[in-house]
């Protein structure tokens with residue numbers, strides 16, 4: 566398809582996202598002043614808190630147990646290969662020492678550049694680093710309440726009628742992103758958030774911004790939210806993506822049923838992001854945590870559809886990842902220790918999805934994720950005479966292929982002796998070269 570003329574932007578995207586698609590699993594970290602009220606990162610908006618009233622959290626902010634080395638080890642043990650931290654979320658508070666604002670961690674009791682500490686700690690564990698930067702800014706005086714829903718000052722006619730120097734805000738935003746690209750060494754991922762209504766693409770001076778980011782960080786990969794919004798994936802899905810299309814799509818809390826394809830049916834890079842409970846930022850009352858089993862299944866499903874998973878933690882005001890999250894990460898880590906071969910470097914299988922679970926594949930290794938075991942031998946559609954050897958992934962032990970009575974009645978099926986154990990397991994099938 567289109568091999569005669571490969572779009573240079575797509576060729577670059579393919580090259581730069583290679584490590585990312587091999588990695589498959591990353592940690593999202595939502596952390597900021599909102600960890601103090603502990604009612605989620607949208608608290609200022611949801612409760613229409615004024616700048617003055619939100620200021621108390623700036624004055625109180627003192628993450629006495631902030632040690633990103635601890636976060637990095639939790640991520641590494643869970644099998645995560647990259648991490649994305651909110652350098653600035655919608656509330657405008659900067660976890661980094663920006664020259665262009667006083668609203669930053671260095672001016673709080675934290676007293677230091679928290680982004681710097683984060684990148685150093687994660688790199689030290691061999692984890693790639695990404696930064697999230699909010700396009701919205703509820704603190705900046707020149708960020709207008711365009712939309713009726715997304716600004717804490719919405720409905721305040723004085724604020725609405727005030728003259729906003731939006732170009733001034735954009736200069737600020739571009740300068741801050743320049744700082745993030747210049748002051749912290751290699752940044753592997755830039756995660757912008759988000760576009761809405763008419764606030765998208767060139768409204769952000771997106772082409773200029775992307776060109777600046779790529780010139781300072783040549784290998785960086787960027788999500789699609791400078792263009793995309795809830796209703797629109799952006800030109801990343803087209804044959805001719807624009808400069809601001811980004812390198813990967815970012816479905817929110819969902820896995821697209823067929824993965825994501827461009828208009829020619831070629832897979833495009835994507836990463837689904839998920840919360841562990843129902844909030845990104847720390848929310849003390851939210852105990853609706855998913856189970857590690859649910860998350861593992863979602864991760865497998867992402868990979869089976871050529872996607873990544875970015876799994877969120879929301880550290881509390883002291884700087885600690887909630888214990889509930891840590892224990893889920895631990896359990897995921899135990900599974901990954903045994904089964905990560907079926908995740909890293911894997912992709913959608915050439916075989917269609919089986920009824921009992923999912924396949925992932927890495928070249929001639931086909932991995933079977935059995936979520937719904939049968940009570941007897943398991944039928945593998947289309948695999949007759951194709952499996953050279955079947956093994957358990959976790960310990961490499963051999964699984965016998967069996968020949969049930971009168972296989973002429975079901976000539977397409979291979980059978981593995983899954984037997985009466987009826988457990989959820991992961992298998993490797995070696996295919997012919």
Ligand code: JFZ
Nearest residue numbers: 606607758759794795796817838845
């Ligand atoms: C955004 C943020 O508002 C949220 O706080 C969090 O950081 C999340 C990862 O990203 O949430 C969004 C953004 C866009 C949509 C949905 C949630 N959308 O367009 O559907």
